[in-house]
Amino acid sequence: MTEEDKKNQEIPQKPKRPYAGGALLIAITAFIVILFTGGIAYGVQSVIGGGDENEGILVGGVREFRISASQWSYGPGIIRVNPGEAVRFIVTSVDITHGFAINEMDVNLPLAPSGEIAHEVVIPEDIPEGTYTMYCSIFCGIGHPYMKGSIIVGTPGVGIGKILPYAATLVMGGIFAAFLVIGRRKAR
Amino acid sequence: MKWVKSLTTDLMEIGIVRRLVNFHAFQFFFIAISLLIFIMAAISIIFGVKHPGFNFGMVFTWVVWWGIVIALFVVVGRGWCMMCPFAALGEWLQRLSLWRKREWVLGFNFKYPRRLKNLWFAIGFFVVFIFMDNGYGISNSPDLTAGLIAVLILGAIWVAFLFERRTFCLYHCPLTAFIGISSMMAPFEIRRRDAEVCRQCGPKACFNDSEHAYGCPMNQYQGGGMDTNRDCILCTECIKSCPHGNIKMRFRMWGHDLWARRKGRLDEAVGAVIIGGLVTMVSLFLVLFLPPLKSFMDTILPAGVPPNDWPRIVSVGLLYLGGLAVSLFLMYGFSHLSRLFSGVKDSGTKTFFTHFGYAVVPLGIMKFISDIIDHVFRTWGAIFDVVGALFRDFPFNRVIAEEVTVKQLMTANQTYLLQLVLISIGFGLSLYVAYKLAGRMFPDRDIAFRAFLPIGAFIFVLGMAALWALSAAL
Amino acid sequence: MAISEKRRLTFTAIAVILLGIITGLLLGNAFVSGAPPTKTFNIVAYHWGYALYDENWDEIEQMEVKRGTTVRLVAIPASLLSQELEEDMYQRVIEEGLSASRGDGIVEEYPPGDPRIAGLIKEARDKPDTADHGVFIAQLNVDLSPKSNASTLEEAIDSIEFTADALGAFDISCSVQCGVGHELLVLESAFVVR
Numbered sequence: 118m119t120e121e122d123k124k125n126q127e128i129p130q131k132p133k134r135p136y137a138g139g140a141l142l143i144a145i146t147a148f149i150v151i152l153f154t155g156g157i158a159y160g161v162q163s164v165i166g167g168g169d170e171n172e173g174i175l176v177g178g179v180r181e182f183r184i185s186a187s188q189w190s191y192g193p194g195i196i197r198v199n200p201g202e203a204v205r206f207i208v209t210s211v212d213i214t215h216g217f218a219i220n221e222m223d224v225n226l227p228l229a230p231s232g233e234i235a236h237e238v239v240i241p242e243d244i245p246e247g248t249y250t251m252y253c254s255i256f257c258g259i260g261h262p263y264m265k266g267s268i269i270v271g272t273p274g275v276g277i278g279k280i281l282p283y284a285a286t287l288v289m290g291g292i293f294a295a296f297l298v299i300g301r302r303k304a305r
Numbered sequence: 306m307k308w309v310k311s312l313t314t315d316l317m318e319i320g321i322v323r324r325l326v327n328f329h330a331f332q333f334f335f336i337a338i339s340l341l342i343f344i345m346a347a348i349s350i351i352f353g354v355k356h357p358g359f360n361f362g363m364v365f366t367w368v369v370w371w372g373i374v375i376a377l378f379v380v381v382g383r384g385w386c387m388m389c390p391f392a393a394l395g396e397w398l399q400r401l402s403l404w405r406k407r408e409w410v411l412g413f414n415f416k417y418p419r420r421l422k423n424l425w426f427a428i429g430f431f432v433v434f435i436f437m438d439n440g441y442g443i444s445n446s447p448d449l450t451a452g453l454i455a456v457l458i459l460g461a462i463w464v465a466f467l468f469e470r471r472t473f474c475l476y477h478c479p480l481t482a483f484i485g486i487s488s489m490m491a492p493f494e495i496r497r498r499d500a501e502v503c504r505q506c507g508p509k510a511c512f513n514d515s516e517h518a519y520g521c522p523m524n525q526y527q528g529g530g531m532d533t534n535r536d537c538i539l540c541t542e543c544i545k546s547c548p549h550g551n552i553k554m555r556f557r558m559w560g561h562d563l564w565a566r567r568k569g570r571l572d573e574a575v576g577a578v579i580i581g582g583l584v585t586m587v588s589l590f591l592v593l594f595l596p597p598l599k600s601f602m603d604t605i606l607p608a609g610v611p612p613n614d615w616p617r618i619v620s621v622g623l624l625y626l627g628g629l630a631v632s633l634f635l636m637y638g639f640s641h642l643s644r645l646f647s648g649v650k651d652s653g654t655k656t657f658f659t660h661f662g663y664a665v666v667p668l669g670i671m672k673f674i675s676d677i678i679d680h681v682f683r684t685w686g687a688i689f690d691v692v693g694a695l696f697r698d699f700p701f702n703r704v705i706a707e708e709v710t711v712k713q714l715m716t717a718n719q720t721y722l723l724q725l726v727l728i729s730i731g732f733g734l735s736l737y738v739a740y741k742l743a744g745r746m747f748p749d750r751d752i753a754f755r756a757f758l759p760i761g762a763f764i765f766v767l768g769m770a771a772l773w774a775l776s777a778a779l
Numbered sequence: 780m781a782i783s784e785k786r787r788l789t790f791t792a793i794a795v796i797l798l799g800i801i802t803g804l805l806l807g808n809a810f811v812s813g814a815p816p817t818k819t820f821n822i823v824a825y826h827w828g829y830a831l832y833d834e835n836w837d838e839i840e841q842m843e844v845k846r847g848t849t850v851r852l853v854a855i856p857a858s859l860l861s862q863e864l865e866e867d868m869y870q871r872v873i874e875e876g877l878s879a880s881r882g883d884g885i886v887e888e889y890p891p892g893d894p895r896i897a898g899l900i901k902e903a904r905d906k907p908d909t910a911d912h913g914v915f916i917a918q919l920n921v922d923l924s925p926k927s928n929a930s931t932l933e934e935a936i937d938s939i940e941f942t943a944d945a946l947g948a949f950d951i952s953c954s955v956q957c958g959v960g961h962e963l964l965v966l967e968s969a970f971v972v973r
Contacts, residue, residue, distance in 0.1 A: 139755065142646050146758045153766045160593050161773040188439070188617060190596060212611045213442045214357055218683070220713040227358050229846075229944035230611050234918075250717035254684050255358035256367050258439040259583075259625075260591045262676040263777050265717060278718045282776040285725040286769065289732055293765050296736050297758075304754040354973050355846035356946050398794070408781045412791055448847075452809065459802055466795050703973050705946055 189260025216254030246271030315553040335388040353702030361695040382491030386538035395465030424572040489562035503528035518546035533562035574662025581665030582632025589770040642759035664739035671731025675724035824912035825857035854923035913954030
């Protein structure tokens with residue numbers, strides 16, 4: 118390739134002075150990535166983990182919860198019940214049609230705006246302790262997949278749900294690292 | 306078995322495939338099925354139970370159809386476009402034919418202005434449409450859904466009478482930016498076989514109308530080497546019209562078209578980042594900031610009555626546009642880093658943005674699939690109840706399903722695990738696309754690797770946004 | 780079959796005009812229909828049950844509305860009914876029979892065609908129903924109390940207007956202690972929202 122050809126190419130084949138050594142660039146990239154990841158993880162954990170567990174009010178032997186559903190969360194988002202208890206959910210929607218469903222307790226209430234639905238259910242005596250999910254069962258927009266709340270039965274330990282995102286972060290970090298390693302090797 | 310190899314070389318070698326595809330009514334068969342279901346859904350939406358969770362039409366549109374459209378991305382590409390009843394209505398009226406070739410078409414047949422031949426209108430329309438859906442709940446209201454369907458049908462027919470061929474599908478359909486860009490990751494393609502045969506071909510029947518077949522309704526020119534799936538609706542008209550049988554169909558690697566363009570296009574790159582950002586950054590913003598922002602808006606805006614409750618609409622709108630803006634801004638920033646790392650002086654950041662934007666698509670699509678899968682799994686039983694209710698009052702669907710079965714296919718944790726697997730696959734594929742794109746831009750591997758680093762980082766950040774947003778309330 | 784360009788354009792113009800008319804009709808319909816009209820129902824509570832009437836005072840079996848409709852329920856005491864409607868009510872009782880509690884928890888069934896019904900009706904004619912009954916639908920916050928002894932029509936009737944948002948079939952029951960048979964004054968699935 119003549120000097121003319123080299124100059125005429127749109128993109129230079131090799132920069133005259135590389136910006137920095139390859140290892141340094143990888144370090145910078147890793148730092149940025151860790152920064153963002155930390156911020157995201159911290160933000161999400163503080164928003165959802167920070168909520169207090171709501172124990173409801175005992176009304177005549179029935180544990181009553183008043184839950185309002187809106188786009189795209191439940192308030193309260195974390196509630197606690199005990200096995201064998203009679204529980205009453207009084208659920209309402211403040212904006213559009215939502216659903217309120219708990220799979221393991223056979224609950225599925227359609228929520229119309231400005232209408233309260235009361236539903237009583239008895240938590241089975243033998244239900245395993247753990248964190249169950251109350252979720253929206255009617256498509257309500259872009260935030261529908263995130264419209265979930267937790268029902269803690271008894272006193273379980275840290276649920277596997279809490280660990281999964283950290284594990285996934287590590288897995289994806291590993292995939293990225295693999296690309297970096299293979300890429301670096303091929304680049305040399 | 307010989308036909309297995311044909312899957313990746315040329316499906317047209319398989320006898321039954323060739324015979325079916327060469328039927329002029331091949332596409333009509335698929336359209337007829339979707340038209341039938343569409344009519345059932347439309348009647349149900351207009352006359353039936355006015356509830357998004359119980360109405361057959363609503364459930365089948367916003368859960369089943371939406372899921373099928375996205376699922377087809379990762380199988381064949383613009384599969385829905387092939388059977389779309391709206392486009393078909395416009396096309397049948399325009400051609401005055403269901404599948405047979407006629408001598409003349411109805412309509413003014415104007416060529417679409419060259420300056421408008423891009424995705425900007427379509428991208429804008431898509432963004433506005435998604436906002437309207439979330440602000441006013443189109444997918445939550447049978448009346449609004451009916452209105453949307455009416456507007457789409459009218460639009461398709463009007464454009465068919467004014468402009469040539471499927472101009473509506475190319476530039477006006479609210480889905481076209483989404484479905485077109487996403488189809489570039491599909492593992493399927495219809496392309497010409499031998500370039501020399503095309504060069505020698507006189508009639509160029511793949512593009513021009515010929516005696517017994519129409520030219521490509523999407524104005525694609527197979528003879529010149531169609532490079533991506535972006536505008537291919539899999540109608541197989543080109544296969545039927547080619548006088549030399551010089552067109553093949555085959556399966557190939559996922560993501561292939563994303564690095565196939567010689568030069569990236571800004572509208573496609575922006576569209577790709579918007580599609581990706583919609584289900585990553587926007588989701589994260591909604592999870593993190595919507596409740597506090599809404600509380601704040603409650604204090605300064607009039608309350609209003611749903612769906613015109615201003616605090617909610619303004620909050621959702623701000624976070625939605627904010628999330629998209631941040632995605633574009635971050636991509637621009639990381640593109641700048643890519644330019645810096647690679648040491649290139651004479652190409653601007655915009656060049657890098659335009660080139661690498663496509664890499665976001667696989668992650669975005671896998672996240673879309675994760676979201677839809679969650680919704681399908683949550684209300685799995687309801688689909689059967691709703692169909693049962695339809696048949697108890699067919700076709701008007703005025704009977705409420707007595708009980709909407711709670712039959713979640715998986716628990717929340719299991720669903721999340723599945724979503725993580727899908728997101729990881731999308732993540733890996735996006736990294737691979739970024740890698741290939743870097744290789745296309747820089748023949749020198751060292752520079753290519755340096756350019757790849759920040760883009761990989763951006764994709765990683767989007768992936769984190771996706772997986773952490775979904776982890777909320779587990 | 781080839782045709783001239785002129786003819787083709789003529790057909791196109793006709794098609795476009797037709798399409799324009801259809802579009803105009805559809806859009807006009809969308810804008811004009813606007814707010815759905817209010818649906819009014821009249822409910823009469825009498826000694827043995829509820830009689831439902833639409834706004835034209837034709838008797839109906841069930842009140843049925845589409846979700847999102849604005850509904851107006853008007854509750855009227857039986858004493859204000861016209862002679863003709865009163866006769867209709869008695870006729871219905873003869874055809875359908877009734878159950879009535881005769882005090883101290885005993886419920887008596889009077890199946891259709893039971894000869895004792897005639898006696899009950901004669902009793903009711905001689906001693907018109909002066910007890911107040913209520914119209915109560917728990918889930919919809921409807922609680923109407925028409926007054927039998929009011930001097931004017933306005934004081935006698937009680938009405939409510941609301942938007943039918945919740946889907947389902949709702950029962951009407953009596954919210955006013957009206958003596959014997961109070962618990963039986965229930966009409967199941969009287970109000971249905973689709």
